[in-house]
Amino acid sequence: MIYLNGSKLSINDMEAICYRDEKVEIDKESMGEVEKSRYAVERIVKEGSTVYGINTGFGKFSDVRIKEKDVDELQLHLIRSHACGVGAPFSKIVSKAMVVLRLNALLKGFSGVRPCIVERLRDLANEDIIPVIPSQGSLGASGDLAPLAHLALVIIGEGEVYDGSKIKETKEVYKEKGYEPLTLTAKEGLALINGTQAMTAMGVVNYIKAEKLANQADWIASMTLEGLEGIIDAFHPAIHQARGYPEQVEVAYRIREITKGSNLITKQGEKRVQDAYSLRCIPQVHGASRQALAYVKEKLEIEMNAATDNPLLFDDGETIVSGGNFHGQPIAIAMDLLKIAAAELANIAERRIERLVNPQLNDLPAFLSPNPGLQSGAMIMQYTAASLVSENKTLAHPASVDSIPSSANQEDHVSMGMIGARHAHQIIENAQKVLSIELFCGMQALEYRDKKMASPSIQRLYKEGRSVAPSIQADRVFSKDIENLADWMNKTTFDFGC
Structure with missing residues (x-):
């Protein structure tokens, strides 16, 4: 059980909740803060004070005063009108992450919602009633309005939810599970949709996958190093300590440990004096990507525990401030950086693939073919890797430097953070396939060398990998091998001892 209080949620917690179905519960003290802020909203409505989002319109309509009798209806119109998302839905895991993050933000007690709203969000996460949320339509300020409006629809019994692998109407699932739709009251609609939880949820899922991929990249690069009889001297600890980047030092250490005991690894001068950069500079390149990941x-983790709606209530509601915490620029820039980090893992991997298959760059059979000429072997695998890497270069264009004014120029600078997060996800998916191709080619190279001469750790990786993608005995449809290896990498952690 993970207790949420708006302040201490971590990436590890999110991984447990979203991938291992850990349940969440609301911290009692935090619920007390929720109640205080709600009391303040009710006081404002009763007193008739003019406060944005409580008894005014939204965006350019902020100067339109709403009558007391209409403040609840205002919230319903807000949710329905803002549910303009389009495109394929987010994965169930991303949508679940959104629910948890929105719940955690409301528990800070600055948003003015009733306890029943946070309890419903908790129940949605724990009962696996996960909103179906279109992935396109957010500008990243005022937060992720369109995606979060689709989340809020489920609270009022509208929209759609995932039911296992199926998609059903929310009202149907509510009836099956005995839930009643909630009626939103003053400020609650705005509190639910005004925030960065969509881009942050996508970012969390991206980070979890990218971190795993960075670890796998070290293993796969080590296999390539052995398959090409690479020079271990370039990984000497003194070189990397001399530069001083901890992540570079760590990668070099991992490569040394993974290849320990190998009879394929060489010393400088034995076969050549220096390797190409794609081998020699693995710690520098992989290490830089790890710096970005950090x-x-x-x-x-800051954004996961942030209050990002507007306005916010402080001092038990005595201080109410309109600001711009919904602006997604911090996450937009982080996602653009993540795009570069993941793209570079694939970029250098594709160059290693080229060295594995190109007969002018090694002494292995051309394109790792069992019968060069008659059979093409891994020739077109390198084409596919090159295509994916090139696609990543276009996706890596920063989204955070773009902006389009909205709401009649009231909202005249936006972050495009959701676009950055979605593109980061695509880059990570592509990078995973490039690394699966390198893994396949690395295993084939080991067979031509003699896999028994590889390090014990690489032999274990080879054994596991071969259970997913068999050796090339003759040309076949390699597309399935690439997809199967990528799927296996997605589900497993490379922990083969080293």
Whole structure:
């Protein structure tokens, strides 16, 4: 059980909740803060004070005063009108992450919602009633309005939810599980949709996958190093300590440990003096990507515990401030950086693939073919890797430097953070397939060398990998091998001892 209080949620917690179905519960003290802020909203409505989002319109309509009798209806119109998302839905895991993050933000007690709203969000997460949320339509300020409006629809019994692998109407699932739709009251609609939880949820899922991929990249690069009889001297600890980047030092250490005991690894001068950069500079390149991942993690964990709606209530409602915490620029920049980090893992991997298949760059059979000429072997695998890497280069264009004014120029600078998060996800998916191709080619190279000469750790990786993608005995449809290896990498952690 993970207790949420708006302040201490971590990436590890989110991984447990979203991937291992850990249940969540509301911290009692935090619920007390929720109650205080709600009392303040009710006082404002009763007194008739003019406060944005409580008894005014939204965006450019902020100067339109709403009558007391209409403040609840205002929230319903807000949710329905803002549910303009389009495109394929987010994965169930991303949508669940959104529910949890929105719940955690409301528990800070600055948003003015009733306890029943946070309890419903908790129940949606725990009962696996996960909203179906279209993935396109957010500008990233004022937060992720369109995606979060689709989340809020489920609270009022509208929209759709995942039911296992199926999609059903929310009202149907509510009836099956005995839930009643909630009627939103003053400020609650705005509190639910005004925030960065969509881009942050996508960012959390991206980070979890990218971190795993960075670890796998070290293993797969180590296999390639052995398959090409690479020079271990370039990984000497003194070189990396001399530069001083901890992540670079860590990658070099991992490569040394993974290849320990190998009879394929060489010393400088034995076969050549230096390797190409794609082998020699693995710690520098992989390490730089890990530096970026550390930055991304830091920003995500801050945002996961942030109050990002507007206005916010402080001092038990005595201080009400309109600001711009919904602006997604911190996450937009983090996602753009994550795109670069993941793209570079694939970029250098594709160059290693080329060295594995190109007969002018190694002494292996051309394109790792069992019968070069008659059979093409892994020739077109490199084409596919090159295509994916090139696609990543276009996706890596920063979204955070773009902006389009909205709401009649009231909202005249936006973050496009959701676009950055979605593109980061695509890059990570592509990078995973590139690394699966490198893994396949690395295993084939080991067979031509003699896999028994590889390090014990690489032999274990080879054994597991071959259970997913068999050796090339003759040309076949390799597409399935690439997809199967990528799917296996997605489900497993490379922990083969080293």
